[in-house]
Amino acid sequence: MGDNPSGSDNATAGDLGVTGRHARGAGTGVAPGSYEEPPFGGGGALPKKTRFGMEAGFRGLSVAAGAMVLVIIVAIAVFLISKAVPALSANTENFLTYKSWFPNETEPKFGIAVLAFGTVLTSIIALLVAVPIALGIALFLSHYAPKRLATPLGFVIDLLAAVPSVVFGLWGRDVFMEPVRNFSAWLNEYFSWIPIFGGDGPFGRSVLLGSLVLAIMVLPIVTSLSREVFMQTPGMNEEAALALGATKWEMVRTAVLPYGKPGVIAAVMLGLGRALGETIALALTLGVVFNISFNIIENGGNSIAANIANSFGEANETGRGALIASGLVLFAITLVVNMAARAIIYRRREFRDSAA
């Protein structure tokens, strides 16, 4: 991820350098007036560079493709803002702090606080569960499992990524809820002194269920990307660690994990991106309650995307605008998360670049 900007910088610089040299070469090499037309490929003058060819064509195409990204992003932003602003100005409560969602009333009242909180909470719990497991699987696949086992197992994990989220949602709601409800009741019985496991029920359609389903959904992305990075660890660095007297785990800690760290961060951020934006699985598994609570086992929880899916159908003009405004907030959250990830990756950049 972090390499792209510098890579394209280099490409441009090199490109200019080449063109520059050609121009100079032709200028000094050809004696002026010696030839009417430069002979092609023969001795004497150097052939002139072609003015309009494939080179210019491809450059045009790639510039257009690059520009298109900007155009799309701007178009989306304009759309979101133009729809959101009227609804926001019609809002009779503070959008950032109000804890309910009644945008379809004649006096619209809605606030993002609960939804943003629920989105972040479910995603963080999902990552807390998924990332350690995913890294464990990735390390097992890349460094511990015999090849005969690693290849099919990796394939199965990738297959998990191909399951549509609505299937995960339905499975979570109809199958997975029962064990999660029992587990929640058990947690509540023995650990109710910890606030997140408190409450008197009912349990089941809770933040915990949503987060666990999310965790299963982000597991394959984080696993397969991390496995790729771990497998790219230079063999000579692994050998260096072993030759210093490292055990296998110490070798992993010395050579594999530090080398893979930027890639793992990128993988986690992609997983977080998926978790934050996940819609239907959460719409099906969360209890859809509007309050801010750290209790993760009682029925409840909500998220921006799930709320959009649940209330878009019955929303009026202002209601839709309000939902779009909430989408804008989701966009801002993912943007912040991504920038934080980049910052972490860039910080150790010097080390990675010199290694490459």
Next chain:
Amino acid sequence: MAKRIEASNVSSYYGSFKAIDSVSMVVEPKTITALIGPSGCGKSTFLRSINRMHEVLPNARIEGSLTIDEQNIYDPDVDVTAVRRLIGMVFQRPNPFPTMSIYENVVAGLKLNGVKKKSLLDDAAEQSLRSANLWNEVKDRLSRPGAGLSGGQQQRLCIARTIAVEPQVVLMDEPCSALDPISTLAIEDLMFKLKDRFTIIIVTHNMQQAARVSDKTGFFSIDKTGDPGRLIEYDDTQKIFSNPTEKKTEDYITGRFG
């Protein structure tokens, strides 16, 4: 505290392929021993068998016995990581850890050994870098990435990293083959200096290098591709290069190989 290495009838395998056949040699403490021979003749395999790096590769195994000061390196009860701490290794291509600074690279082995005290690590880093003739070049930029050094400096950094854990024996697998002549000379000077403290075994393709640095030389060869490599002759370096006993050795060192 250098130690003596004794190999008797060592054969190394990759799966069913026999890479070296019954190699026997004794390496005395505080000497430099050079292993020469054509590519694919098993020099590196033999070297990697000494510190049990050979078995890192899947299905690799050895037969015969290898001892360090009479203790069996391949004893099933012996901790393999302890063997590798005792017998350090420098590789063909410089391989500093890319994510670590110069300082972190040098003390990496010590940290693996559980040394945590900053003052101990600092001292060890300075001493090892001085021993590796690298201190003056890097003392002002210890926190810069190790991979940012030149090839020759990186290789000396790897040597510093290897000797920081105070091994008894240092194995070098063509340590200069990726380096220019000046860096090569720097490493050769270093080997002479290290000889006072360590037993050194070096694999090299450069016969002048073997003649310059080593006390003893072992010549490995194969009859044809697919055959296991054998130790053809092992003697004082001077004798090998002036008056070898075996015709094959003479052919090789005079450039009439094959």
